[in-house]
Amino acid sequence: MSAVDYDVIVVGAGFGGPVAAKRCAEAGLSTLILERASTPGQKVISSCTIPFYGFLFGPQWIRDGDPPIERPITGIRNFFVRDGKVYATDNSFRVPGPLANRLAIGYTVYCRPFCTWLAERAVEAGAELRTSVAAVDVIMESGAVKGVVTDGGEELRCRLLIDAEGVQNILARKAGIRKTYRPEAVELCLLYDFKMAKEDIDRICGYQIEYYWAMPEEKIIAPLGEGSAVYIFPYRESIHMTIGRFLKGEEGVPVLAKELDAYYRRFFQVDRWREMYAPRTELRARIWDTCPIYAGLYQDMRSMPTFGDGVLLIGDAAGLEAAAIADGVPSAWFSAEMAAETAIEALRAGDTGASFLSRYQRRLEEHPLIPALISDTHRRDLAWARWSGDEAEMRRRVNQGWGIRLMGHLALPVLRAVYREMRRDPRVLKNWLDMFNRYHRLYA
Amino acid sequence: MEETLRFEDIPGVEWVPSPRPFITIDASKCTGCGNCLRVCLAGVFRLREKKAEVASLERCMECASCLFVCESGAVDFGWPVGGTGYRSEWG
Numbered sequence: 001m002s003a004v005d006y007d008v009i010v011v012g013a014g015f016g017g018p019v020a021a022k023r024c025a026e027a028g029l030s031t032l033i034l035e036r037a038s039t040p041g042q043k044v045i046s047s048c049t050i051p052f053y054g055f056l057f058g059p060q061w062i063r064d065g066d067p068p069i070e071r072p073i074t075g076i077r078n079f080f081v082r083d084g085k086v087y088a089t090d091n092s093f094r095v096p097g098p099l100a101n102r103l104a105i106g107y108t109v110y111c112r113p114f115c116t117w118l119a120e121r122a123v124e125a126g127a128e129l130r131t132s133v134a135a136v137d138v139i140m141e142s143g144a145v146k147g148v149v150t151d152g153g154e155e156l157r158c159r160l161l162i163d164a165e166g167v168q169n170i171l172a173r174k175a176g177i178r179k180t181y182r183p184e185a186v187e188l189c190l191l192y193d194f195k196m197a198k199e200d201i202d203r204i205c206g207y208q209i210e211y212y213w214a215m216p217e218e219k220i221i222a223p224l225g226e227g228s229a230v231y232i233f234p235y236r237e238s239i240h241m242t243i244g245r246f247l248k249g250e251e252g253v254p255v256l257a258k259e260l261d262a263y264y265r266r267f268f269q270v271d272r273w274r275e276m277y278a279p280r281t282e283l284r285a286r287i288w289d290t291c292p293i294y295a296g297l298y299q300d301m302r303s304m305p306t307f308g309d310g311v312l313l314i315g316d317a318a319g320l321e322a323a324a325i326a327d328g329v330p331s332a333w334f335s336a337e338m339a340a341e342t343a344i345e346a347l348r349a350g351d352t353g354a355s356f357l358s359r360y361q362r363r364l365e366e367h368p369l370i371p372a373l374i375s376d377t378h379r380r381d382l383a384w385a386r387w388s389g390d391e392a393e394m395r396r397r398v399n400q401g402w403g404i405r406l407m408g409h410l411a412l413p414v415l416r417a418v419y420r421e422m423r424r425d426p427r428v429l430k431n432w433l434d435m436f437n438r439y440h441r442l443y444a
Numbered sequence: 445m446e447e448t449l450r451f452e453d454i455p456g457v458e459w460v461p462s463p464r465p466f467i468t469i470d471a472s473k474c475t476g477c478g479n480c481l482r483v484c485l486a487g488v489f490r491l492r493e494k495k496a497e498v499a500s501l502e503r504c505m506e507c508a509s510c511l512f513v514c515e516s517g518a519v520d521f522g523w524p525v526g527g528t529g530y531r532s533e534w535g
Contacts, residue, residue, distance in 0.1 A: 037531060038527045041535070042531040043529070043532075044535050046535060110534065112533050131527070132526040132527030133527075134523040134524070180511060186512050188507060188509050190485065191535075193456060253479045253482050253483060256483045283455060285534035286454050287456060288485050
């Protein structure tokens with residue numbers, strides 16, 4: 001058997017990788033993180049509102065630390081647009097008045113500072129971080145992953161690989177574990193970052209995310225069911241605005257550069273944008289990325305393994321994005337912790353074979369939130385409204401998915417997670433409340 | 445000092461050109477369907493004699509859309525050399 005350089009190599013210092021690395025390093029495992037960017041998070045793009053359940057049920061050290069958050073989010077405001085005008089609003093999903101200053105349903109963050117913060121915590125715990133190094137291939141021996149090959153041609157051997165590479169899945173495909181996500185499962189999001197004065201955001205958005213919905217003929221959004229809404233996320237002194245579209249729909253593969261630009265042009269004519277935002281914003285960045293948000297909705301994608309001999313996959317690499325809320329961070333954190341736990345057990349047992357590692361997949365399946373999040377069809381079900389012309393029904397369905405009735409299908413998984421955490425340690429309730437208070441102060 | 449590129453129509457991003465190409469097309473597999481051209485927001489591809497080819501990787505944001513839509517498996521998507529490619533503070 002060849003000598004190993006590290007017990008664990010983690011590929012990718014996005015949201016999941018550092019979480020897995022920190023836990024492995026704390027267990028005394030020699031742990032290396034490889035990141036292809038020169039600074040963690042510089043190649044991570046998201047309209048990032050991390051839902052509260054990521055912080056409550058994710059890594060304790062994030063919850064109890066002071067991560068760089070931008071703005072607490074206390075609700076969703078759904079705007080309905082017809083003939084270039086907002087004609088109705090549904091803001092039924094929000095933290096009720098007296099609590100709105102304390103509790104939040106999520107927090108917006110910029111990926112670069114947040115991922116850097118996570119990676120720094122992993123390094124403090126003893127993990128080694130090498131940036132500007134791309135892992136381009138896996139070392140395979142007798143069908144098992146034994147390490148990675150870097151773009152400089154260096155072979156780095158490990159006892160276990162944790163693959164946090166993201167949606168592109170280059171290493172997992174080379175290891176023969178997964179195939180490319182089908183284009184129907186992947187959304188391309190075009191994101192605009194605008195500078196805006198804090199007092200203007202406080203007055204116009206406040207602490208609520210804005211979703212803009214319309215019937216297909218309005219042409220401000222992709223066909224319903226694909227990409228669905230225009231999103232505005234308030235940050236501290238900026239806003240993120242996103243329009244997305246799936247890489248393949250019923251009409252085949254769209255001409256995305258043309259269509260996404262056309263949606264934006266039309267959206268910029270909508271009265272609320274024109275009157276409230278346009279005079280007070282300045283475009284700072286125009287960026288895009290893909291996210292596998294429907295990977296959990298296609299059986300062939302969902303049934304791809306999340307582990308193999310010598311390797312565990314987490315986050316987007318494992319297809320764990322939330323299909324309706326379209327967020328990948330909580331699942332990346334949950335899966336990172338479960339992968340690290342499995343890695344620690346495997347190395348203690350001296351068995352990194354697929355059959356031992358299959359307990360990781362079971363943990364994912366038994367998690368109180370992940371299966372519910374990745375199989376939520378509310379967003380895809382809106383495709384129905386494309387053909388019906390029934391705008392009232394579309395609004396009812398938006399209320400189910402992103403209004404007060406969101407509580408109906410989110411409550412049970414969240415309560416299950418609350419129960420699980422409280423059984424482990426009843427004092428966690430106080431930590432949760434402390435977190436809301438601390439984050440509130442971080443923002444203020 | 446490393447060379448960085450910026451483009452007016454894509455503010456908030458800079459690119460350090462990769463010394464090696466990281467997206468290639470296998471002409472023997474390419475059917476010329478044009479899917480890669482349709483989804484690419486960076487204008488990486490062009491069609492020549494009914495085959496797609498890489499015209500310029502300068503604006504690529506490494507999203508791999510081209511890989512996901514290529515039904516014939518002609519697109520080989522890899523990573524730019526570590527520390528190169530795009531970067532942004534605003535993701």
